[in-house]
Amino acid sequence: MSARQVYISGKMVPEQDAKISIFDSAVMLGDTVTESTRTFRHQPFKLERHIERLYKSLKVTRIDAGHTPEEMLGISLEVLEANLPLLGEGDDCWLVHNISRGQSMAGADPTKQLSPATVMIFTMFLNLRDWAQFYTDGCHAVTAMSRAVPSQALDPRVKNRSRMAYTLAEAEVKLVDPQAQGILLDIYGNVAENKGANVFLVSEGEIRTPTTANALSGVSRETIFELAATEGIAVREMDLQVYDLYTADEIFFTSTPYCIMPATRFNGLPVGDGQVGPIVKRLLAAWSRLVEMDIVQQGRDQIAADGSK
Ligand SMILES: Cc1ncc(COP(=O)(O)O)c(C=O)c1O
Structure with missing residues:
Protein backbone atom coordinates (compact mmCIF):
# COMPACT_ATOMS: atom_id res chain seq x y z
CA MET A 1 0.00 0.00 0.00
CA ASN A 127 -11.43 4.94 13.85
CA LEU A 128 -14.86 4.83 15.50
CA ARG A 129 -14.34 1.61 17.46
CA ASP A 130 -13.96 3.20 20.89
CA TRP A 131 -17.07 5.35 20.45
CA ALA A 132 -19.40 3.01 18.54
CA GLN A 133 -21.00 1.35 21.59
CA PHE A 134 -21.88 4.74 23.08
CA TYR A 135 -24.42 5.51 20.32
CA THR A 136 -26.66 2.75 21.71
CA ASP A 137 -25.51 2.32 25.35
CA GLY A 138 -24.47 5.88 26.16
CA CYS A 139 -21.26 6.79 27.98
CA HIS A 140 -20.52 7.73 31.59
CA ALA A 141 -19.95 11.48 31.84
CA VAL A 142 -17.80 12.52 34.80
CA THR A 143 -16.79 15.97 36.00
CA ALA A 144 -13.04 16.53 36.20
CA MET A 145 -11.50 18.00 39.35
CA SER A 146 -9.43 20.44 37.29
CA ARG A 147 -11.27 23.41 35.83
CA ALA A 148 -11.29 24.60 32.22
CA VAL A 149 -8.63 27.14 31.27
CA PRO A 150 -10.38 30.44 32.09
CA SER A 151 -11.39 32.50 29.08
CA GLN A 152 -9.68 35.43 30.82
CA ALA A 153 -6.41 33.57 30.08
CA LEU A 154 -7.20 32.00 26.70
CA ASP A 155 -10.47 32.40 24.85
CA PRO A 156 -11.89 28.88 24.29
CA ARG A 157 -12.95 29.91 20.79
CA VAL A 158 -9.27 29.82 19.78
CA LYS A 159 -8.87 26.19 18.74
CA ASN A 160 -5.35 25.50 19.90
CA ARG A 161 -2.98 22.63 20.62
CA SER A 162 -1.88 23.80 24.09
CA ARG A 163 -3.64 20.79 25.59
CA MET A 164 -1.81 20.00 28.85
CA ALA A 165 -4.70 21.23 31.04
CA TYR A 166 -7.32 19.23 29.13
CA THR A 167 -5.13 16.12 28.97
CA LEU A 168 -4.67 16.13 32.76
CA ALA A 169 -8.39 16.73 33.31
CA GLU A 170 -9.21 13.74 31.10
CA ALA A 171 -6.71 11.63 33.05
CA GLU A 172 -8.60 12.52 36.27
CA VAL A 173 -11.90 11.22 34.93
CA LYS A 174 -10.30 8.06 33.52
CA LEU A 175 -9.04 7.30 37.05
CA VAL A 176 -12.68 7.34 38.20
CA ASP A 177 -13.83 5.13 35.31
CA PRO A 178 -11.59 4.11 32.40
CA GLN A 179 -14.60 4.47 30.07
CA ALA A 180 -15.61 7.91 31.37
CA GLN A 181 -15.82 11.03 29.21
CA GLY A 182 -14.88 14.19 31.04
CA ILE A 183 -16.90 17.33 31.62
CA LEU A 184 -14.87 20.37 32.60
CA LEU A 185 -16.41 23.10 34.72
CA ASP A 186 -15.17 26.66 34.48
CA ILE A 187 -13.68 28.50 37.45
CA TYR A 188 -17.19 29.64 38.49
CA GLY A 189 -18.59 26.09 38.52
CA ASN A 190 -20.49 26.46 35.26
CA VAL A 191 -20.39 23.58 32.78
CA ALA A 192 -17.80 24.36 30.09
CA GLU A 193 -16.92 21.51 27.70
CA ASN A 194 -15.13 18.21 27.22
CA LYS A 195 -11.46 18.11 26.20
CA GLY A 196 -12.57 17.61 22.60
CA ALA A 197 -16.33 18.12 22.54
CA ASN A 198 -19.21 20.43 23.43
CA VAL A 199 -21.73 19.42 26.09
CA PHE A 200 -25.52 19.52 25.77
CA LEU A 201 -28.45 18.52 27.96
CA VAL A 202 -32.17 18.15 27.41
CA SER A 203 -34.60 19.47 30.02
CA GLU A 204 -38.27 20.37 29.70
CA GLY A 205 -38.14 19.30 26.05
CA GLU A 206 -35.51 21.94 25.31
CA ILE A 207 -31.85 21.46 24.32
CA ARG A 208 -29.48 23.51 26.47
CA THR A 209 -25.77 24.12 26.07
CA PRO A 210 -23.19 26.50 27.55
CA THR A 211 -22.46 29.71 25.66
CA THR A 212 -19.11 30.18 23.91
CA ALA A 213 -17.95 32.30 26.86
CA ASN A 214 -16.44 29.07 28.22
CA ALA A 215 -16.52 26.61 25.31
CA LEU A 216 -15.32 26.24 21.74
CA SER A 217 -17.78 27.31 19.08
CA GLY A 218 -17.95 23.75 17.75
CA VAL A 219 -18.88 23.07 14.16
CA SER A 220 -20.85 20.04 15.41
CA ARG A 221 -22.51 22.28 18.02
CA GLU A 222 -23.60 24.57 15.19
CA THR A 223 -24.91 21.52 13.30
CA ILE A 224 -27.04 20.60 16.33
CA PHE A 225 -28.56 24.11 16.21
CA GLU A 226 -29.41 23.61 12.53
CA LEU A 227 -30.81 20.10 12.97
CA ALA A 228 -32.82 21.10 16.05
CA ALA A 229 -34.35 23.97 14.07
CA THR A 230 -35.47 21.62 11.29
CA GLU A 231 -36.78 19.15 13.90
CA GLY A 232 -38.70 21.91 15.70
CA ILE A 233 -36.77 21.46 18.97
CA ALA A 234 -35.87 24.61 20.93
CA VAL A 235 -32.19 25.23 21.76
CA ARG A 236 -30.97 27.62 24.43
CA GLU A 237 -27.38 28.75 25.15
CA MET A 238 -27.11 29.44 28.86
CA ASP A 239 -25.04 28.98 32.00
CA LEU A 240 -25.49 25.43 33.30
CA GLN A 241 -24.36 23.89 36.55
CA VAL A 242 -23.70 20.33 37.73
CA TYR A 243 -27.24 20.29 39.20
CA ASP A 244 -28.65 20.78 35.69
CA LEU A 245 -26.69 17.75 34.46
CA TYR A 246 -27.85 15.57 37.38
CA THR A 247 -31.49 16.49 36.73
CA ALA A 248 -31.41 16.46 32.90
CA ASP A 249 -33.52 14.03 30.87
CA GLU A 250 -30.67 13.58 28.37
CA ILE A 251 -27.00 14.55 28.14
CA PHE A 252 -24.86 14.37 25.04
CA PHE A 253 -21.51 15.45 23.66
CA THR A 254 -20.85 16.68 20.13
CA SER A 255 -17.56 16.51 18.26
CA THR A 256 -16.35 16.18 14.70
CA PRO A 257 -15.37 12.47 14.66
CA TYR A 258 -18.45 10.88 16.27
CA CYS A 259 -20.96 13.75 15.79
CA ILE A 260 -23.14 12.92 18.83
CA MET A 261 -22.27 10.82 21.88
CA PRO A 262 -25.07 10.33 24.41
CA ALA A 263 -24.27 9.97 28.12
CA THR A 264 -26.57 7.67 30.09
CA ARG A 265 -24.75 8.09 33.43
CA PHE A 266 -23.49 11.25 35.02
CA ASN A 267 -21.12 11.01 38.01
CA GLY A 268 -22.42 7.52 38.75
CA LEU A 269 -26.16 8.32 38.55
CA PRO A 270 -28.48 7.46 35.64
CA VAL A 271 -29.31 10.28 33.25
CA GLY A 272 -33.13 10.35 32.99
CA ASP A 273 -34.22 6.71 32.75
CA GLY A 274 -30.65 5.59 32.05
CA GLN A 275 -31.32 4.90 28.35
CA VAL A 276 -30.31 6.85 25.26
CA GLY A 277 -33.09 9.42 24.97
CA PRO A 278 -35.52 10.30 22.17
CA ILE A 279 -33.99 13.70 21.33
CA VAL A 280 -30.52 12.21 20.82
CA LYS A 281 -32.04 9.49 18.63
CA ARG A 282 -33.87 12.10 16.55
CA LEU A 283 -30.74 14.22 16.17
CA LEU A 284 -28.61 11.23 15.16
CA ALA A 285 -31.21 10.20 12.58
CA ALA A 286 -31.43 13.78 11.27
CA TRP A 287 -27.63 14.05 11.02
CA SER A 288 -27.49 10.72 9.17
CA ARG A 289 -30.09 12.02 6.70
CA LEU A 290 -28.08 15.24 6.25
CA VAL A 291 -24.92 13.35 5.28
CA GLU A 292 -26.76 10.54 3.49
CA MET A 293 -25.20 7.74 5.49
CA ASP A 294 -25.91 5.91 8.73
CA ILE A 295 -23.49 7.42 11.27
CA VAL A 296 -24.19 4.76 13.91
CA GLN A 297 -23.87 1.88 11.45
CA GLN A 298 -20.43 3.05 10.31
CA GLY A 299 -19.04 2.48 13.83
CA ARG A 300 -20.80 -0.89 14.10
CA ASP A 301 -19.41 -1.95 10.72
CA GLN A 302 -15.83 -1.26 11.85
CA ILE A 303 -16.31 -3.49 14.89
CA ALA A 304 -18.04 -6.19 12.83
CA ALA A 305 -15.16 -6.14 10.32
CA ASP A 306 -12.70 -6.84 13.19
CA GLY A 307 -14.83 -9.80 14.29
CA SER A 308 -14.84 -11.33 10.82
CA LYS A 309 -11.04 -11.25 10.45
C1 LIG B 1 -12.07 21.82 23.40
C2 LIG B 1 -13.02 21.40 22.32
N1 LIG B 1 -14.33 21.66 22.45
C3 LIG B 1 -15.22 21.29 21.50
C4 LIG B 1 -14.82 20.62 20.35
C5 LIG B 1 -15.84 20.21 19.30
O1 LIG B 1 -15.69 21.00 18.15
P1 LIG B 1 -16.12 20.47 16.71
O2 LIG B 1 -17.56 20.15 16.80
O3 LIG B 1 -15.85 21.62 15.81
O4 LIG B 1 -15.30 19.27 16.43
C6 LIG B 1 -13.46 20.35 20.16
C7 LIG B 1 -13.01 19.65 18.95
O5 LIG B 1 -11.89 19.21 18.85
C8 LIG B 1 -12.54 20.76 21.16
O6 LIG B 1 -11.23 20.52 21.02
Whole structure:
Protein backbone atom coordinates (compact mmCIF):
# COMPACT_ATOMS: atom_id res chain seq x y z
CA MET A 1 0.00 0.00 0.00
CA SER A 2 1.38 3.45 -0.83
CA ALA A 3 2.29 5.78 2.03
CA ARG A 4 0.08 8.53 3.33
CA GLN A 5 0.91 11.90 1.79
CA VAL A 6 1.05 14.82 4.20
CA TYR A 7 1.50 18.52 3.58
CA ILE A 8 4.26 20.37 5.37
CA SER A 9 5.04 24.02 4.68
CA GLY A 10 4.67 24.08 0.92
CA LYS A 11 5.36 20.43 0.10
CA MET A 12 3.37 17.24 -0.15
CA VAL A 13 5.58 14.38 1.08
CA PRO A 14 5.22 10.78 2.27
CA GLU A 15 4.52 10.92 6.02
CA GLN A 16 7.91 9.48 7.01
CA ASP A 17 9.63 12.40 5.25
CA ALA A 18 7.67 15.11 7.09
CA LYS A 19 10.01 16.65 9.69
CA ILE A 20 9.84 19.73 11.87
CA SER A 21 12.61 21.40 13.87
CA ILE A 22 12.96 20.68 17.59
CA PHE A 23 12.99 24.50 17.85
CA ASP A 24 9.56 24.83 16.26
CA SER A 25 7.15 26.82 18.44
CA ALA A 26 4.76 23.85 18.24
CA VAL A 27 7.28 21.87 20.31
CA MET A 28 8.85 24.68 22.33
CA LEU A 29 5.60 26.37 23.38
CA GLY A 30 2.60 24.35 22.21
CA ASP A 31 2.06 27.52 20.19
CA THR A 32 -0.15 26.00 17.50
CA VAL A 33 -3.66 26.50 16.21
CA THR A 34 -5.56 23.56 14.87
CA GLU A 35 -8.65 22.28 13.07
CA SER A 36 -10.10 18.83 12.61
CA THR A 37 -12.61 18.20 9.84
CA ARG A 38 -14.11 14.83 8.94
CA THR A 39 -15.45 13.27 5.80
CA PHE A 40 -18.78 11.53 5.29
CA ARG A 41 -18.78 9.17 2.28
CA HIS A 42 -15.30 10.58 1.51
CA GLN A 43 -16.70 14.14 1.18
CA PRO A 44 -15.38 16.79 3.60
CA PHE A 45 -18.06 18.08 5.95
CA LYS A 46 -18.25 21.87 6.41
CA LEU A 47 -14.58 22.32 5.49
CA GLU A 48 -15.20 26.01 4.71
CA ARG A 49 -16.55 26.54 8.26
CA HIS A 50 -13.44 24.87 9.71
CA ILE A 51 -11.16 27.05 7.56
CA GLU A 52 -13.12 30.14 8.68
CA ARG A 53 -12.64 29.17 12.33
CA LEU A 54 -8.96 28.43 11.64
CA TYR A 55 -8.43 31.93 10.27
CA LYS A 56 -10.14 33.46 13.32
CA SER A 57 -7.77 31.45 15.56
CA LEU A 58 -4.79 32.57 13.43
CA LYS A 59 -5.83 36.21 13.67
CA VAL A 60 -6.28 36.19 17.45
CA THR A 61 -2.97 34.36 17.96
CA ARG A 62 -1.18 36.66 15.47
CA ILE A 63 0.13 33.76 13.40
CA ASP A 64 0.57 34.47 9.69
CA ALA A 65 -0.05 31.17 7.89
CA GLY A 66 1.33 32.61 4.66
CA HIS A 67 -1.77 31.58 2.70
CA THR A 68 -5.16 33.09 2.06
CA PRO A 69 -8.15 31.08 3.31
CA GLU A 70 -8.92 30.22 -0.33
CA GLU A 71 -5.39 28.85 -0.83
CA MET A 72 -5.68 26.90 2.44
CA LEU A 73 -8.94 25.39 1.24
CA GLY A 74 -7.34 24.38 -2.07
CA ILE A 75 -4.31 22.78 -0.36
CA SER A 76 -6.58 20.96 2.09
CA LEU A 77 -8.62 19.47 -0.74
CA GLU A 78 -5.39 18.36 -2.47
CA VAL A 79 -4.24 16.57 0.70
CA LEU A 80 -7.60 14.87 0.99
CA GLU A 81 -7.66 13.91 -2.68
CA ALA A 82 -4.15 12.41 -2.47
CA ASN A 83 -5.13 10.17 0.43
CA LEU A 84 -8.67 9.08 -0.46
CA PRO A 85 -7.36 6.02 -2.35
CA LEU A 86 -6.06 4.69 1.00
CA LEU A 87 -9.58 4.62 2.47
CA GLY A 88 -11.90 1.64 2.44
CA GLU A 89 -15.22 2.25 0.72
CA GLY A 90 -17.27 2.38 3.94
CA ASP A 91 -14.65 4.28 5.93
CA ASP A 92 -13.94 7.97 6.38
CA CYS A 93 -11.07 10.12 7.58
CA TRP A 94 -10.11 13.18 9.55
CA LEU A 95 -8.45 16.11 7.82
CA VAL A 96 -6.26 17.87 10.38
CA HIS A 97 -4.61 21.30 10.26
CA ASN A 98 -1.85 22.19 12.71
CA ILE A 99 -0.24 25.59 12.18
CA SER A 100 2.53 26.85 14.44
CA ARG A 101 4.30 30.20 14.54
CA GLY A 102 7.45 28.53 13.13
CA GLN A 103 10.89 28.90 14.67
CA SER A 104 10.97 29.79 18.34
CA MET A 105 13.85 31.35 20.29
CA ALA A 106 14.10 31.99 24.00
CA GLY A 107 13.00 35.54 24.79
CA ALA A 108 11.78 36.28 21.25
CA ASP A 109 8.96 38.77 20.77
CA PRO A 110 5.93 36.70 19.68
CA THR A 111 4.54 39.60 17.63
CA LYS A 112 7.49 39.11 15.25
CA GLN A 113 7.34 35.78 13.45
CA LEU A 114 10.95 34.58 13.14
CA SER A 115 10.22 32.29 10.21
CA PRO A 116 7.31 31.29 8.01
CA ALA A 117 4.62 29.43 9.93
CA THR A 118 4.89 25.65 10.02
CA VAL A 119 1.79 24.49 8.15
CA MET A 120 0.98 20.81 8.68
CA ILE A 121 -2.04 19.20 7.02
CA PHE A 122 -2.74 15.49 7.08
CA THR A 123 -5.47 12.87 6.98
CA MET A 124 -6.03 10.15 9.57
CA PHE A 125 -8.20 7.08 9.36
CA LEU A 126 -11.42 7.75 11.32
CA ASN A 127 -11.43 4.94 13.85
CA LEU A 128 -14.86 4.83 15.50
CA ARG A 129 -14.34 1.61 17.46
CA ASP A 130 -13.96 3.20 20.89
CA TRP A 131 -17.07 5.35 20.45
CA ALA A 132 -19.40 3.01 18.54
CA GLN A 133 -21.00 1.35 21.59
CA PHE A 134 -21.88 4.74 23.08
CA TYR A 135 -24.42 5.51 20.32
CA THR A 136 -26.66 2.75 21.71
CA ASP A 137 -25.51 2.32 25.35
CA GLY A 138 -24.47 5.88 26.16
CA CYS A 139 -21.26 6.79 27.98
CA HIS A 140 -20.52 7.73 31.59
CA ALA A 141 -19.95 11.48 31.84
CA VAL A 142 -17.80 12.52 34.80
CA THR A 143 -16.79 15.97 36.00
CA ALA A 144 -13.04 16.53 36.20
CA MET A 145 -11.50 18.00 39.35
CA SER A 146 -9.43 20.44 37.29
CA ARG A 147 -11.27 23.41 35.83
CA ALA A 148 -11.29 24.60 32.22
CA VAL A 149 -8.63 27.14 31.27
CA PRO A 150 -10.38 30.44 32.09
CA SER A 151 -11.39 32.50 29.08
CA GLN A 152 -9.68 35.43 30.82
CA ALA A 153 -6.41 33.57 30.08
CA LEU A 154 -7.20 32.00 26.70
CA ASP A 155 -10.47 32.40 24.85
CA PRO A 156 -11.89 28.88 24.29
CA ARG A 157 -12.95 29.91 20.79
CA VAL A 158 -9.27 29.82 19.78
CA LYS A 159 -8.87 26.19 18.74
CA ASN A 160 -5.35 25.50 19.90
CA ARG A 161 -2.98 22.63 20.62
CA SER A 162 -1.88 23.80 24.09
CA ARG A 163 -3.64 20.79 25.59
CA MET A 164 -1.81 20.00 28.85
CA ALA A 165 -4.70 21.23 31.04
CA TYR A 166 -7.32 19.23 29.13
CA THR A 167 -5.13 16.12 28.97
CA LEU A 168 -4.67 16.13 32.76
CA ALA A 169 -8.39 16.73 33.31
CA GLU A 170 -9.21 13.74 31.10
CA ALA A 171 -6.71 11.63 33.05
CA GLU A 172 -8.60 12.52 36.27
CA VAL A 173 -11.90 11.22 34.93
CA LYS A 174 -10.30 8.06 33.52
CA LEU A 175 -9.04 7.30 37.05
CA VAL A 176 -12.68 7.34 38.20
CA ASP A 177 -13.83 5.13 35.31
CA PRO A 178 -11.59 4.11 32.40
CA GLN A 179 -14.60 4.47 30.07
CA ALA A 180 -15.61 7.91 31.37
CA GLN A 181 -15.82 11.03 29.21
CA GLY A 182 -14.88 14.19 31.04
CA ILE A 183 -16.90 17.33 31.62
CA LEU A 184 -14.87 20.37 32.60
CA LEU A 185 -16.41 23.10 34.72
CA ASP A 186 -15.17 26.66 34.48
CA ILE A 187 -13.68 28.50 37.45
CA TYR A 188 -17.19 29.64 38.49
CA GLY A 189 -18.59 26.09 38.52
CA ASN A 190 -20.49 26.46 35.26
CA VAL A 191 -20.39 23.58 32.78
CA ALA A 192 -17.80 24.36 30.09
CA GLU A 193 -16.92 21.51 27.70
CA ASN A 194 -15.13 18.21 27.22
CA LYS A 195 -11.46 18.11 26.20
CA GLY A 196 -12.57 17.61 22.60
CA ALA A 197 -16.33 18.12 22.54
CA ASN A 198 -19.21 20.43 23.43
CA VAL A 199 -21.73 19.42 26.09
CA PHE A 200 -25.52 19.52 25.77
CA LEU A 201 -28.45 18.52 27.96
CA VAL A 202 -32.17 18.15 27.41
CA SER A 203 -34.60 19.47 30.02
CA GLU A 204 -38.27 20.37 29.70
CA GLY A 205 -38.14 19.30 26.05
CA GLU A 206 -35.51 21.94 25.31
CA ILE A 207 -31.85 21.46 24.32
CA ARG A 208 -29.48 23.51 26.47
CA THR A 209 -25.77 24.12 26.07
CA PRO A 210 -23.19 26.50 27.55
CA THR A 211 -22.46 29.71 25.66
CA THR A 212 -19.11 30.18 23.91
CA ALA A 213 -17.95 32.30 26.86
CA ASN A 214 -16.44 29.07 28.22
CA ALA A 215 -16.52 26.61 25.31
CA LEU A 216 -15.32 26.24 21.74
CA SER A 217 -17.78 27.31 19.08
CA GLY A 218 -17.95 23.75 17.75
CA VAL A 219 -18.88 23.07 14.16
CA SER A 220 -20.85 20.04 15.41
CA ARG A 221 -22.51 22.28 18.02
CA GLU A 222 -23.60 24.57 15.19
CA THR A 223 -24.91 21.52 13.30
CA ILE A 224 -27.04 20.60 16.33
CA PHE A 225 -28.56 24.11 16.21
CA GLU A 226 -29.41 23.61 12.53
CA LEU A 227 -30.81 20.10 12.97
CA ALA A 228 -32.82 21.10 16.05
CA ALA A 229 -34.35 23.97 14.07
CA THR A 230 -35.47 21.62 11.29
CA GLU A 231 -36.78 19.15 13.90
CA GLY A 232 -38.70 21.91 15.70
CA ILE A 233 -36.77 21.46 18.97
CA ALA A 234 -35.87 24.61 20.93
CA VAL A 235 -32.19 25.23 21.76
CA ARG A 236 -30.97 27.62 24.43
CA GLU A 237 -27.38 28.75 25.15
CA MET A 238 -27.11 29.44 28.86
CA ASP A 239 -25.04 28.98 32.00
CA LEU A 240 -25.49 25.43 33.30
CA GLN A 241 -24.36 23.89 36.55
CA VAL A 242 -23.70 20.33 37.73
CA TYR A 243 -27.24 20.29 39.20
CA ASP A 244 -28.65 20.78 35.69
CA LEU A 245 -26.69 17.75 34.46
CA TYR A 246 -27.85 15.57 37.38
CA THR A 247 -31.49 16.49 36.73
CA ALA A 248 -31.41 16.46 32.90
CA ASP A 249 -33.52 14.03 30.87
CA GLU A 250 -30.67 13.58 28.37
CA ILE A 251 -27.00 14.55 28.14
CA PHE A 252 -24.86 14.37 25.04
CA PHE A 253 -21.51 15.45 23.66
CA THR A 254 -20.85 16.68 20.13
CA SER A 255 -17.56 16.51 18.26
CA THR A 256 -16.35 16.18 14.70
CA PRO A 257 -15.37 12.47 14.66
CA TYR A 258 -18.45 10.88 16.27
CA CYS A 259 -20.96 13.75 15.79
CA ILE A 260 -23.14 12.92 18.83
CA MET A 261 -22.27 10.82 21.88
CA PRO A 262 -25.07 10.33 24.41
CA ALA A 263 -24.27 9.97 28.12
CA THR A 264 -26.57 7.67 30.09
CA ARG A 265 -24.75 8.09 33.43
CA PHE A 266 -23.49 11.25 35.02
CA ASN A 267 -21.12 11.01 38.01
CA GLY A 268 -22.42 7.52 38.75
CA LEU A 269 -26.16 8.32 38.55
CA PRO A 270 -28.48 7.46 35.64
CA VAL A 271 -29.31 10.28 33.25
CA GLY A 272 -33.13 10.35 32.99
CA ASP A 273 -34.22 6.71 32.75
CA GLY A 274 -30.65 5.59 32.05
CA GLN A 275 -31.32 4.90 28.35
CA VAL A 276 -30.31 6.85 25.26
CA GLY A 277 -33.09 9.42 24.97
CA PRO A 278 -35.52 10.30 22.17
CA ILE A 279 -33.99 13.70 21.33
CA VAL A 280 -30.52 12.21 20.82
CA LYS A 281 -32.04 9.49 18.63
CA ARG A 282 -33.87 12.10 16.55
CA LEU A 283 -30.74 14.22 16.17
CA LEU A 284 -28.61 11.23 15.16
CA ALA A 285 -31.21 10.20 12.58
CA ALA A 286 -31.43 13.78 11.27
CA TRP A 287 -27.63 14.05 11.02
CA SER A 288 -27.49 10.72 9.17
CA ARG A 289 -30.09 12.02 6.70
CA LEU A 290 -28.08 15.24 6.25
CA VAL A 291 -24.92 13.35 5.28
CA GLU A 292 -26.76 10.54 3.49
CA MET A 293 -25.20 7.74 5.49
CA ASP A 294 -25.91 5.91 8.73
CA ILE A 295 -23.49 7.42 11.27
CA VAL A 296 -24.19 4.76 13.91
CA GLN A 297 -23.87 1.88 11.45
CA GLN A 298 -20.43 3.05 10.31
CA GLY A 299 -19.04 2.48 13.83
CA ARG A 300 -20.80 -0.89 14.10
CA ASP A 301 -19.41 -1.95 10.72
CA GLN A 302 -15.83 -1.26 11.85
CA ILE A 303 -16.31 -3.49 14.89
CA ALA A 304 -18.04 -6.19 12.83
CA ALA A 305 -15.16 -6.14 10.32
CA ASP A 306 -12.70 -6.84 13.19
CA GLY A 307 -14.83 -9.80 14.29
CA SER A 308 -14.84 -11.33 10.82
CA LYS A 309 -11.04 -11.25 10.45
C1 LIG B 1 -12.07 21.82 23.40
C2 LIG B 1 -13.02 21.40 22.32
N1 LIG B 1 -14.33 21.66 22.45
C3 LIG B 1 -15.22 21.29 21.50
C4 LIG B 1 -14.82 20.62 20.35
C5 LIG B 1 -15.84 20.21 19.30
O1 LIG B 1 -15.69 21.00 18.15
P1 LIG B 1 -16.12 20.47 16.71
O2 LIG B 1 -17.56 20.15 16.80
O3 LIG B 1 -15.85 21.62 15.81
O4 LIG B 1 -15.30 19.27 16.43
C6 LIG B 1 -13.46 20.35 20.16
C7 LIG B 1 -13.01 19.65 18.95
O5 LIG B 1 -11.89 19.21 18.85
C8 LIG B 1 -12.54 20.76 21.16
O6 LIG B 1 -11.23 20.52 21.02
